[in-house]
Amino acid sequence: LLTRRAQGGTGSSATSPSDCAGAIVSSGREAKLSPMAAVGIDVGSTTAKVVVVGPDGQLEGSRVVRHGGRPLGSVQDLLAQLGAAETQGPRGITGSIGLGLAEQLAATPLHEVQALTRNVQALHPAVGSVVELGGQDAKIITFAADGGGGVELQMNDRCAAGTGATIDRVLRRLGLPSHALAELVLSGDLQVAAKCGVFAETDIVNLMQSGATPVEALSALARAIVLQNLAARARGRVLRPPVLLLGGPHAH
Numbered sequence: 001l002l003t004r005r006a007q008g009g010t011g012s013s014a015t016s017p018s019d020c021a022g023a024i025v026s027s028g029r030e031a032k033l034s035p036m037a038a039v040g041i042d043v044g045s046t047t048a049k050v051v052v053v054g055p056d057g058q059l060e061g062s063r064v065v066r067h068g069g070r071p072l073g074s075v076q077d078l079l080a081q082l083g084a085a086e087t088q089g090p091r092g093i094t095g096s097i098g099l100g101l102a103e104q105l106a107a108t109p110l111h112e113v114q115a116l117t118r119n120v121q122a123l124h125p126a127v128g129s130v131v132e133l134g135g136q137d138a139k140i141i142t143f144a145a146d147g148g149g150g151v152e153l154q155m156n157d158r159c160a161a162g163t164g165a166t167i168d169r170v171l172r173r174l175g176l177p178s179h180a181l182a183e184l185v186l187s188g189d190l191q192v193a194a195k196c197g198v199f200a201e202t203d204i205v206n207l208m209q210s211g212a213t214p215v216e217a218l219s220a221l222a223r224a225i226v227l228q229n230l231a232a233r234a235r236g237r238v239l240r241p242p243v244l245l246l247g248g249p250h251a252h
Contacts, residue, residue, distance in 0.1 A: 033060050033082070036089040041075055041107055042115075043067065043098035046135030046164060047248070048074040052084050071097045072104060096137065117141060117151050120244060128240030131229065133247040135168075136160040140233040142240055154233040159196070162228040164249045166197040170204050170221055174214060181218060182251065188216035194224035195232075225249065 034054045042049040048071055051062040061082040067074035079085040093099070093107035094115040102109035120127055121143070130141040137156055144150035160166065171178055190212055192203035200221060207217045 033084055033087060035087060037087050038089045039084050039087060039091040041093040041098055041105065043071045043075060043095040043101060044134050045096055048078060050075065050078040050082060052082055072101055075105060113153060124244055127242055127244045129243045131243060131245055133163055133249040135164040138163050138229050138233060145240060161197045162194050162225045166194065166200055166225065167249055169197050170201050173201050173205060176214065184215050184218060186219040186222050188219045190216050190220040192220045192224045194228040200224065
């Protein structure tokens with residue numbers, strides 16, 4: 001969100017976990033940071049993200065990388081690469097793993113739902129609903145129509161089906177690199193189940209054995225993930241427009 005504000009963009013993030021395997025994605029000036037720059041850190045189940053915003057509200061640097069099970073080291077590496085390890089400005093952290101790293105990184109913790117809703121309300125006040133897909137979680141947040149600040153949250157709590165984890169699992173089963181999905185133009189009308197990551201994987205393999213191309217199989221998975229999240233999280237309710245899409249999988 002901070003990145004899009006600084007760059008004047010809107011809509012869903014163009015950087016996805018699938019784009020970042022084994023490589024660092026960066027943006028921003030990253031030349032010389034303000035000593036009072038604010039640092040935002042988000043560490044989820046799959047990636048670590050760091051943004052640096054100057055006192056003028058402009059983006060000074062941002063990077064994201066798959067942490068590969070070493071979240072603290074990955075954040076420390078990103079801070080060093082951005083030149084933000086010693087900045088004196090405020091530092092905040094969020095994310096399912098990030099909250100547990102707050103003390104070690106001298107950062108103020110904020111729950112990811114609070115971080116998301118506050119930023120959407122501040123930067124995209126006209127948005128009626130948010131759908132966020134992460135590495136292992138999925139959220140649908142609906143904002144009150146009266147603009148009074150009330151929100152309704154639906155989030156997965158027991159299963160990672162219909163998230164980035166399902167996509168990663170299928171890509172590995174097909175022997176495709178994690179950036180392959182970003183290079184495909186999704187098409188076709190085949191269908192698979194996405195209520196369970198294991199079942200989705202089995203369905204994809206069956207499609208391939210029946211002659212489907214990787215593009216057709218992955219297109220079926222993408223549609224299934226959308227329908228699964230609408231069914232399980234929206235529960236038959238129509239999302240209040242406009243809808244903001246967030247999270248790496250939505251880049252596809």
